[in-house]
Each structure stands twice: as C-alpha cells, then as structure tokens.
Amino acid sequence: MFERIAIIGMGLIGSSIAHGIRRSKLTSFIAGHTQSESSTKVAQSLGLADEMYPTPEHAVQDADLIILCTPVGTYESLTSQIVNSIKPGAILTDVGSVKKYVIDAVLPHLTQDIHFIPAHPIAGTEESGPASGFAELFDNRWCILTPPPNSNPKYINKLKSFWEAMGAKVEFMEAEHHDTVLAVTSHVPHLIAYTMVGTADHLRRISNFEVVQFSAAGFRDFTRIAASDPTMWRDVFLTNKESTLDILGRFTEELLALQRLIRTNDGEKLFEYFTETRNIRRGIVEAGQDTAIPNFGRDNSKK
Amino acid sequence: MFERIAIIGMGLIGSSIAHGIRRSKLTSFIAGHTQSESSTKVAQSLGLADEMYPTPEHAVQDADLIILCTPVGTYESLTSQIVNSIKPGAILTDVGSVKKYVIDAVLPHLTQDIHFIPAHPIAGTEESGPASGFAELFDNRWCILTPPPNSNPKYINKLKSFWEAMGAKVEFMEAEHHDTVLAVTSHVPHLIAYTMVGTADHLRRISNFEVVQFSAAGFRDFTRIAASDPTMWRDVFLTNKESTLDILGRFTEELLALQRLIRTNDGEKLFEYFTETRNIRRGIVEAGQDTAIPNFGRDNSKK
Numbered sequence: 001m002f003e004r005i006a007i008i009g010m011g012l013i014g015s016s017i018a019h020g021i022r023r024s025k026l027t028s029f030i031a032g033h034t035q036s037e038s039s040t041k042v043a044q045s046l047g048l049a050d051e052m053y054p055t056p057e058h059a060v061q062d063a064d065l066i067i068l069c070t071p072v073g074t075y076e077s078l079t080s081q082i083v084n085s086i087k088p089g090a091i092l093t094d095v096g097s098v099k100k101y102v103i104d105a106v107l108p109h110l111t112q113d114i115h116f117i118p119a120h121p122i123a124g125t126e127e128s129g130p131a132s133g134f135a136e137l138f139d140n141r142w143c144i145l146t147p148p149p150n151s152n153p154k155y156i157n158k159l160k161s162f163w164e165a166m167g168a169k170v171e172f173m174e175a176e177h178h179d180t181v182l183a184v185t186s187h188v189p190h191l192i193a194y195t196m197v198g199t200a201d202h203l204r205r206i207s208n209f210e211v212v213q214f215s216a217a218g219f220r221d222f223t224r225i226a227a228s229d230p231t232m233w234r235d236v237f238l239t240n241k242e243s244t245l246d247i248l249g250r251f252t253e254e255l256l257a258l259q260r261l262i263r264t265n266d267g268e269k270l271f272e273y274f275t276e277t278r279n280i281r282r283g284i285v286e287a288g289q290d291t292a293i294p295n296f297g298r299d300n301s302k303k
Numbered sequence: 304m305f306e307r308i309a310i311i312g313m314g315l316i317g318s319s320i321a322h323g324i325r326r327s328k329l330t331s332f333i334a335g336h337t338q339s340e341s342s343t344k345v346a347q348s349l350g351l352a353d354e355m356y357p358t359p360e361h362a363v364q365d366a367d368l369i370i371l372c373t374p375v376g377t378y379e380s381l382t383s384q385i386v387n388s389i390k391p392g393a394i395l396t397d398v399g400s401v402k403k404y405v406i407d408a409v410l411p412h413l414t415q416d417i418h419f420i421p422a423h424p425i426a427g428t429e430e431s432g433p434a435s436g437f438a439e440l441f442d443n444r445w446c447i448l449t450p451p452p453n454s455n456p457k458y459i460n461k462l463k464s465f466w467e468a469m470g471a472k473v474e475f476m477e478a479e480h481h482d483t484v485l486a487v488t489s490h491v492p493h494l495i496a497y498t499m500v501g502t503a504d505h506l507r508r509i510s511n512f513e514v515v516q517f518s519a520a521g522f523r524d525f526t527r528i529a530a531s532d533p534t535m536w537r538d539v540f541l542t543n544k545e546s547t548l549d550i551l552g553r554f555t556e557e558l559l560a561l562q563r564l565i566r567t568n569d570g571e572k573l574f575e576y577f578t579e580t581r582n583i584r585r586g587i588v589e590a591g592q593d594t595a596i597p598n599f600g601r602d603n604s605k606k
Contacts, residue, residue, distance in 0.1 A: 073570075097520070122520050125597030126584070132597070141519055171516070181513045184503050186520035192499060193521070195558045196492055197580040203553065206484045212586040213474070216444055217400070217425050217489035218496070220593045221524050227584035230577035237565045237573060248562055250506065252555070255498045259551055262540045267376075270540060274533035277500040281429070281530035283515040290523045294428030294435070296599035 001026045001162060006063035008056050008078065010034035010043045011229070012124060013095045014069030015133025018048040020166040023135040033059035034130065035070070042130040057085040065162065068094035073235035076105040088113035091155050095121055097182060097232070099146040099175040101239035107148060115155040120144045120178065121168055122186075128229040139167035140288060146175040183243035187236055188251055191244065193225035194233075304329045304465060309366035311359050311381065313337040313346045314532070315427060316398045317372030318436025321351040323469040326438040336362035337433065338373070345433040360388040368465070371397035376538035379408040391416035394458050398424055400485060400535070402449040402478040404542035410451060418458040423447045423481065424471055425489075431532040442470035443591060449478040486546035490539055491554055494547065496528035497536075 005027045007014050011034075018030055032049025033056045034040050040052050053059040060066050060082045068075060075094065086092065092114050096102045102118050110116055123141040125132065143163040147156050160170045173181070200211045200219065211219065237244055261269050285292045308330045310317050314337075321333055335352030336359045337343050343355050356362040363369050363385045371378060378397065389395065395417050399405045405421050413419055426444040428435065446466040450459050463473045476484070503514045503522065518526065540547055564572050588595045 122517050124520060127597050142516055144517070181509050181517055182520065184506060184509060185514055185517045185522040189499055189521035189525055191561060192495055192558070194577055194580050195554060195561055196495060197583050198576055199550070199554045199557045200487050201579060201583055202557070203487060206487060208583070208586065210484045211488055211583065212590050212592065213445055214425050214447070214484055214488045215587050215592050217427065217485065218492040218528055219488040220587050221528055222492055223584040223587055223593070224599065225521055225524055226580040230574050230581070233577050234570050234573045238568055238570055241565055244565060245562065247502070251498060251502045252558070254502045254505070255495070255555070258494060258498055259548065262544055262547060265541055267537050267541055270537045271533050273501055274497055274536050276504060277497050277529040278533070280500050280504055280511070280514065281526040283511065284518050284523050284526055287515050289515060289518050290526070291601045294430050296527065296601040298594045298599040298601065
C-alpha cells in the first residue's frame with residue numbers, strides 16, 4: 001500500500017500501528033524515530049521498525065506516509081523540523097486526540113505538495129511506551145479523519161484504506177465537531193477520573209490502604225483511566241481547552257442539580273435520572289463498543 | 304453452619320448469596336422471599352431457595368440466620384414486619400451499602416435476643432435481579448462488618464465465618480467510618496458516573512449515536528457504573544447523605560482547581576497531578592482488587 005512508512009513516536013499508539021502494519025503487510029519498510037534512548041532500544045529489540053533513526057528528519061526521508069504519534073504539544077516544532085525532509089506528494093497524518101489545534105499547529109508550516117490529513121483512532125489502553133502496543137488495538141474501533149477543506153480526495157481515500165487495513169472503521173468529521181464529541185466521550189471523563197482519584201488520595205480521614213482495599217465497588221473503574229499517560233493528557237487539555245471547559249461547565253451544572261436532589265431528599269427525581277442513564281450503556285454494548293459481560297468480564301464474573 | 308437461612312430479597316446480592324451457600328454447603332435449608340411475583344418465579348425456576356415464601360414473616364420463621372438483601376430504604380418497615388416472627392437467638396444481618404442509617408433504622412425495633420450484625424460485602428456487577436447472581440461474586444472480595452457496641456462476640460465470629468465460607472475476606476469497621484470510606488470508593492464515583500452519562504445524554508449538540516460510537520476513549524467505563532440498579536442507588540444517596548455531600552464538596556473543589564489549571568495553561572501542575580494518580584492504580588492491582596490486564600482485559604487487549 002505504501003513503499004515506506006515513517007512512524008514518529010513509538011508509544012502505545014505508534015508501536016500498535018507498527019504491529020498493525022506488519023500484520024497486514026502494508027509496506028516493505030517502516031522507518032521509526034522516538035525521542036528517548038531507552039524507548040529506541042526497546043523499539044529496536046522488538047523490531048517495531050526496519051530501522052530506528054536518531055532524528056525525525058532522517059526518519060521521514062523518502063517516506064510516502066508519515067504518522068505523527070507523539071503528544072500533540074510537540075507537533076508544531078516537530079513539523080518545522082521535518083518539513084524540508086518530507087518527499088513531495090507524501091501523506092502526513094497523526095493520531096492526536098484533538099484535531100482543531102493540530103490543524104492550526106501543523107498546516108501553516110507545510111508546503112502545498114504535502115498532503116496533511118489529520119486522524120484520530122479511538123482506541124487505547126491505560127498503558128504507555130513502545131512495549132505496550134499490539135496489532136489488534138484498532139480492530140473494530142473507529143478512526144476519525146478530519147481533512148481540512150480542499151484536501152485531495154485521492155489521498156483521503158488512501159489514508160482511509162490504510163486505517164481499514166489496520167482493522168478500524170473510518171468516519172469523517174469536521175475538526176471542531178470532533179473536539180466537542182471527544183470532549184464528551186473522552187476528555188472530560190478523563191479529567192473527572194483524575195479528579196476523583198486525586199480527591200481520594202488527598203483525603204486524610206481515610207487511608208490509602210482503605211481506598212485501595214475497598215475500591216471494588218466503583219472507584220477502581222476510575223483508576224484505570226486515571227493511570228493514562230500524563231504527558232498526553234496534559235497536552236489534550238491544553239489544546240482542547242475551549243470544548244473541555246464548556247462540557248465541564250455542563251457537567252458541574254448537572255452535578256450540582258443532583259447534589260440538590262440528594263440534599264432535598266428528592267428520591268423520585270434521582271430514580272428517574274438513574275433509570276435514563278441505563279439506556280446509553282445498552283446502546284454502547286449493542287454497538288459493539290463494549291463487552292456485555294458483567295464487570296467487563298475482568299475477575300470473578302460469571303463467564 | 305446454620306440449620307436454616309432466610310434470604311429476604313433475591314436481587315444480584317441475594318441470589319449470589321444463595322449460590323454461595325449451596326457451593327459451600329452452609330445450611331440444609333434456604334428460605335427465600337422476594338417482593339415481586341416475576342422475581343419469585345425466576346428464583347423458583349433457578350432453585351435459589353428450598354422454598355420461596357409469599358411474605359417475609361413466613362420466610363424468617365425458624366431461621367437462625369436472616370439476611371436482608373433488599374434496598375436499604377425498605378429496612379425500617381421490613382424490620383417491624385418480621386421482628387415478631389424471628390426466633391430468639393437468631394442472627395439478623397444485611398448487605399446494605401450504608402451502615403449508620405441501617406443501624407438507626409433496624410436496631411430500635413429489635414428485641415434483645417435478636418443479634419443484629421450489619422454487613423457490607425464489597426462486590427457487585429452492573430446487573431440486577433435474581434438471574435444475575437453467581438457463587439463466585441464474593442471470592443477474594445472484602446466484606447465489612449460493623450457490629451454495634453455491645454454485640455456478642457460469639458455471633459460476630461459466626462457471621463465472620465459465614466462470609467469467609469462465601470469466599471470473602473472480613474474486615475471490621477465503625478459504621479460511620481464505613482460510610483465515609485464507601486462515599487469515597489463507591490458512592491461519589493457512582494454519582495459522578497451517573498452525572499457524566501446524563502450530561503452526555505442531555506447535550507443536544509452531539510447525537511447519542513456519536514456518544515455511543517466514540518465511547519471507547521473513556522466514556523464507556525462510566526456507563527457500566529451508571530447502569531447499576533436505580534432503586535438501590537437512590538436509597539444509598541438518601542441514606543448516606545452527609546458523607547456523600549461532604550466528599551462531593553471535596554471533589555468539586557478539586558475539579559474547579561483543575562479547571563483553573565487548564566484555563567491558565569498550567570501544564571506543569573496538570574502533569575504533576577496526573578502522575579500522582581497513577582500510583583493508586585498500581586496499589587489496587589497489587590492488592591488483587593483489579594486485573595492488571597489493559598482495558599480490564601475486555602476486548603481487543605493483548606492477552
């Protein structure tokens with residue numbers, strides 16, 4: 001599908017893409033780069049790339065597909081650094097969790113003959129680093145493409161085929177709308193999970209031992225999300241600030257309303273609210289976006 | 304261990320206790336009662352009890368262990384209803400998620416020869432009803448006992464042995480402290496999950512289709528919790544109001560602080576916060592309270 005693919009950044013997503021490319025034989029040569037020396041060594045020992053290059057400029061040379069898999073906060077300087085080494089006609093894409101900022105940070109630096117098509121595979125785990133990747137990560141998951149206006153359909157379709165070959169289903173969206181949708185389904189949930197875990201950690205009245213031991217009644221679900229990569233998430237919040245703060249405001253409003261229902265003993269309205277939220281879970285399971293097995297099938301559950 | 308055990312309420316917990324009793328052969332007779340006719344039929348068809356009785360008074364007769372497994376809001380009237388049918392010397396216990404309210408609601412109605420020892424097994428799934436139970440639910444989970452002052456140690460130990468035979472580890476706690484710990488590890492996390500799912504549901508700018516399809520990046524974890532039994536959770540919040548509102552206040556405070564860090568672009572402090580929360584996850588996995596497999600091992604994960 002491509003003669004040479006360059007992957008810049010070999011964390012969970014970058015390394016999973018490398019595994020996915022191998023699985024589906026999408027290129028004859030993967031060029032890799034990752035910033036830290038230790039990650040480079042892990043990537044080399046796992047054979048994630050055919051060659052790991054010491055700089056991103058070297059890695060992107062002659063590639064006809066370049067995938068940025070570093071935290072979005074690095075994109076602007078990274079683009080300036082590599083733009084002169086990119087082959088004319090190449091596709092430049094990314095995997096960042098925010099899309100409007102990415103277009104604003106990358107597009108102005110590019111020449112007309114580089115085809116920039118931002119992408120966001122909706123997949124991940126709480127792990128990070130080059131050893132955490134696996135080829136199946138994108139299977140049956142969505143990948144959202146947010147091509148800027150006037151993008152060439154030929155290159156859009158080529159990138160679409162690439163993600164389909166990775167096992168994903170592809171959807172198109174306008175970048176700003178993407179950022180609102182993801183603020184709801186990902187960014188604010190992460191912020192809330194981080195906050196809940198931080199609140200428990202900071203409480204002095206109950207010990208961390210108690211928090212840990214008695215976590216199975218709900219709290220532990222939050223800790224998985226709150227164990228996600230801190231650099232990535234710092235960048236997400238700083239670069240999708242507007243939507244995050246907007247949805248956060250809505251969330252706080254609803255939380256205060258529920259708080260008031262509790263304070264005023266309004267059991268009827270609480271019951272109604274808790275009944276409605278069940279339906280969304282059902283939809284997610286029916287859409288194949290989560291398992292129907294109780295407790296995610298993780299431990300003692302009925303198999 | 305007991306000659307006759309009565310289980311009042313045959314939801315997820317009641318039915319799991321029935322399965323657990325059978326598995327470990329802890330009695331020769333299970334007497335059951337559940338309010339709705341349809342649940343009674345399911346319980347009968349599954350053989351959860353040796354006999355299902357039409358009223359709780361009938362079910363508790365001659366039992367030497369009586370376990371209340373109905374929503375905590377029913378305890379007060381239920382106790383008045385059954386107290387005169389309880390055999391002197393019997394142990395009365397429960398499985399409610401709040402403990403101070405339960406003692407206040409039950410204890411004043413009892414005579415001295417009934418040994419009331421409240422209990423809370425920290426286990427569950429997002430499912431409910433008599434068909435959702437399974438014997439392994441309590442394996443390796445904690446069960447907290449909160450005996451009122453002056454409880455007879457002989458009966459406390461007997462109930463402790465019962466829960467250990469169910470597969471659980473037993474811990475003792477003062478009722479008020481229990482309610483604070485659980486507000487942190489369970490009640491507030493549930494309220495927040497309900498709120499997050501409700502917020503997404505009420506947003507008109509993005510469709511429920513989008514919420515469902517793109518839920519894999521965090522949101523879907525919240526929907527599991529927000530699919531829990533509405534009656535049970537209404538009762539929890541109304542009967543552990545003080546601790547819930549207290550912890551909720553702490554949570555809102557921290558959320559506003561993080562919101563401010565985002566608004567003022569304080570990446571350094573955000574990074575610090577997100578790094579600290581990783582450690583709690585590690586503790587939970589090490590304590591055997593959650594799986595170490597990414598994404599709870601639920602779907603595409605590396606096995």
